[in-house]
Amino acid sequence: MTDKAEYRAFVKRNSPKSPMWRSLFAAFVVGGLICMAGEGVHDAISALFPALPDEDVGSWTTVVMIFVGAFLTAIGVYDKIGRVAGGGSIIPITGFANSVVSPALEYNREGVFFGICAKMFVIAGPIIVFGIVAGILVGVLGLIG
Amino acid sequence: MRAGRQSFFAEHPIYLRSSYTIVGPKEGDGNFGDRFDTVLPDDLWGERSYEKAESKMHREAVRGAVCLAGCDADGIDVCLAGDLLNEISASGLAMRYFKSPFLGLYNACATFAEAVIVGSALIDCGMARTAACSSSSHFASAERQYRYPLELGNQRTPTSQWTVTGAGCSVLSSVRPTTEDDEECRTHFKEKMKAMRDECMRAASAEDSECGKGGGIENPFAKRGGDALERMKHKLLRTLRPASLIEPDCDLAYRRTHIVKITGGTLGKVTDFGIDDESNMGGAMAPAAADTLIAHLEDTGRTPGYYDAIVTGDLGRFGTEAFCYLLSKEGITLDNHFDCGAGFFKPEQKTFQGGSGAGCVNVVFNGHIAKRMERGELGRVLVIATGALLNKDTPLQKENIPGIAHAFTAESEPYV
Numbered sequence: 001m002t003d004k005a006e007y008r009a010f011v012k013r014n015s016p017k018s019p020m021w022r023s024l025f026a027a028f029v030v031g032g033l034i035c036m037a038g039e040g041v042h043d044a045i046s047a048l049f050p051a052l053p054d055e056d057v058g059s060w061t062t063v064v065m066i067f068v069g070a071f072l073t074a075i076g077v078y079d080k081i082g083r084v085a086g087g088g089s090i091i092p093i094t095g096f097a098n099s100v101v102s103p104a105l106e107y108n109r110e111g112v113f114f115g116i117c118a119k120m121f122v123i124a125g126p127i128i129v130f131g132i133v134a135g136i137l138v139g140v141l142g143l144i145g
Numbered sequence: 146m147r148a149g150r151q152s153f154f155a156e157h158p159i160y161l162r163s164s165y166t167i168v169g170p171k172e173g174d175g176n177f178g179d180r181f182d183t184v185l186p187d188d189l190w191g192e193r194s195y196e197k198a199e200s201k202m203h204r205e206a207v208r209g210a211v212c213l214a215g216c217d218a219d220g221i222d223v224c225l226a227g228d229l230l231n232e233i234s235a236s237g238l239a240m241r242y243f244k245s246p247f248l249g250l251y252n253a254c255a256t257f258a259e260a261v262i263v264g265s266a267l268i269d270c271g272m273a274r275t276a277a278c279s280s281s282s283h284f285a286s287a288e289r290q291y292r293y294p295l296e297l298g299n300q301r302t303p304t305s306q307w308t309v310t311g312a313g314c315s316v317l318s319s320v321r322p323t324t325e326d327d328e329e330c331r332t333h334f335k336e337k338m339k340a341m342r343d344e345c346m347r348a349a350s351a352e353d354s355e356c357g358k359g360g361g362i363e364n365p366f367a368k369r370g371g372d373a374l375e376r377m378k379h380k381l382l383r384t385l386r387p388a389s390l391i392e393p394d395c396d397l398a399y400r401r402t403h404i405v406k407i408t409g410g411t412l413g414k415v416t417d418f419g420i421d422d423e424s425n426m427g428g429a430m431a432p433a434a435a436d437t438l439i440a441h442l443e444d445t446g447r448t449p450g451y452y453d454a455i456v457t458g459d460l461g462r463f464g465t466e467a468f469c470y471l472l473s474k475e476g477i478t479l480d481n482h483f484d485c486g487a488g489f490f491k492p493e494q495k496t497f498q499g500g501s502g503a504g505c506v507n508v509v510f511n512g513h514i515a516k517r518m519e520r521g522e523l524g525r526v527l528v529i530a531t532g533a534l535l536n537k538d539t540p541l542q543k544e545n546i547p548g549i550a551h552a553f554t555a556e557s558e559p560y561v
Contacts, residue, residue, distance in 0.1 A: 001436060002474045004418045010470055011420060011428040015463050016303040016497075023300070073296050082298020089298050098298050106294035109194040123297065 027088030030081065034092045038065050062093060069094030073101040099123040149444025151437075154409040155269045161405035161555070162275065162318040163330070164511035165209035167202045167393060169284070169310030172508070175490045175500075180512040181311075182209060182396070187389035188285065188310050191382055196230060199283035202312040203228065204239035205393045207279050210314035211243075212337040213395065214275070214322075215330045218344055219244040221316070222273035225264050227256035228281045229308075229503050230290060235281055242345055245277070253532030254430075254459050255413070256280040257313070257507040258551035261528075262410045264317045265553070274319050281312030282502030291423075291537055304425040306461045306486060307496035311504035313511040317407060324560055327400065334395045401519035403557040410553035411441040415534065417547040423540045427464020427486075427498055430531040433548030434460060435471035437529055441552050442477075449479050453523045456514060458506035458530035458550070459486030461498030485509035506530040518557040526555045 042061040046052065052060070069092075072078040078098045082089045089095050100120055107119035121128060146154045166181045173184030185202075192198040203226065211221055224243060226236035227250040240247040252259045257280040264276035287308035288295055330337070382390055416436050420429040434457050442448065449455060460468055465484045472479065489500030489509065510528055517523045529552040540546065 001432070001439070002471050007418050007432065007467075007471065008420065011425070011467060014466065014470075015425055015428060018300075018303055073298075076296060079296045079298045083300060085298075086300040095298065098296070102294040102296035102298075105296050106289055123293065 030085030031088030069097030152444035255532035258530035
């Protein structure tokens with residue numbers, strides 16, 4: 001049989017590659033559109049509730065975008081957007097909502113405890129862990145400085 | 146009879162008595178869409194989960210093949226089955242239905258060839274007269290098993306393959322079928338299927354009534370608790386979406402002119418060429434397929450031209466390229482090669498490399514190749530089913546992905 005290293009080189013050279021520029025472009029456009037929608041929500045909230053301080057408007061925008069992401073996941077639209085956009089729809093907070101809701105939907109059939117609750121964070125878990133660790137580090141640094 | 150290091154020839158004739166296939170909707174739109182016995186309009190088939198649906202498909206495929214073979218529920222001497230789920234649960238749960246001994250097999254996507262080889266060996270040595278060889282896979286349950294939740298918005302890589310939603314079963318037998326038997330089984334298929342289900346259900350409900358329970362309609366093994374809801378759901382489905390609860394069907398007019406025999410096979414070795422990308426199964430399996438083919442040719446002294454077709458399991462488009470590359474290094478060129486996975490879906494179905502899964506080679510062999518052999522279009526065929534041996538954790542533990550490939554040979558002869 002053929003030398004294994006030679007075969008690995010053949011596989012590396014010849015296996016089909018992701019179309020990088022097309023993926024980058026799609027991610028840029030869709031990610032940008034999601035952020036624009038977020039800005040739109042932000043503006044709408046501040047127009048509807050002029051008394052609300054700017055920080056609270058930001059929080060409410062996040063809440064609305066998470067809901068939209070979760071809702072689009074539940075009706076089976078978000079995975080179709082993700083198939084085109086790739087990173088463009090994973091990085092915004094709607095993508096985070098998708099990564100929590102999709103396992104919850106998937107493991108619904110194993111029951112509430114060992115299905116939904118146990119498996120909900122299989123994908124988002126690392127993000128939450130890193131978020132908390134980074135939060136603590138920055139908090140401690142802020143305390144010192 | 147042993148031949149060479151890895152191969153064997155059957156000493157007695159082993160006939161492919163019947164074959165039966167059930168596939169999902171996307172497969173029905175694919176290249177072989179019109180060759181399958183039953184195409185489901187809904188890949189849940191009225192079940193609560195995709196795993197249950199896969200098990201039901203497996204069960205119905207075996208039932209269909211057994212009915213087409215003209216056997217009773219207990220007329221099969223041994224059932225050989227496997228699938229891709231953890232602890233081959235789809236097969237295990239499906240086999241509750243049959244009163245036959247069951248051997249569970251697993252060789253990833255090569256399970257079907259393994260089942261045919263084991264079945265032929267058992268029949269050849271006289272341990273069994275009939276063997277049902279089946280395997281199944283389901284896209285949604287395999288995605289959950291090996292990859293991510295269905296609704297997660299991630300991108301598939303261009304090297305990825307699409308797990309075929311399908312189940313198929315071949316009944317092998319030492320008894321030569323006759324045209325009269327064939328006709329009888331085809332015309333009475335519906336009644337036979339119903340009779341078999343009723344027989345099993347009576348047994349199930351008799352057991353249940355002892356502990357104050359009764360049998361369900363669609364699933365004889367359903368628990369009584371919450372059954373009212375289940376029955377209501379079925380009633381709703383039956384009125385709103387009758388297509389989602391279709392019964393397995395068969396082509397009544399189909400008659401074969403030739404009969405397929407399993408004449409031998411080559412058992413494959415596990416080959417590890419150091420591929421560690423779990424989304425590039427074709428690259429991981431191609432060395433195993435090449436290894437088995439070379440071993441087969443050496444053991445039997447045949448040339449590739451001896452066969453009318455050499456069929457590989459689910460290498461996919463890139464895997465086929467890698468397979469041909471490896472063979473060309475050995476000085477072998479194939480002009481009669483066909484890959485089930487690469488040919489399964491149409492390009493516009495966006496499956497990148499094509500189909501894969503334990504059901505892929507099974508439904509293509511049973512639905513397409515065996516039918517062509519039965520019409521006399523193909524005489525001698527070598528089927529090499531390939532599998533990638535991994536689970537979700539092994540790539541995370543930095544293991545390579547080894548491949549395996551098993552081959553069996555089938556020949557057709559005319560009915561006399």
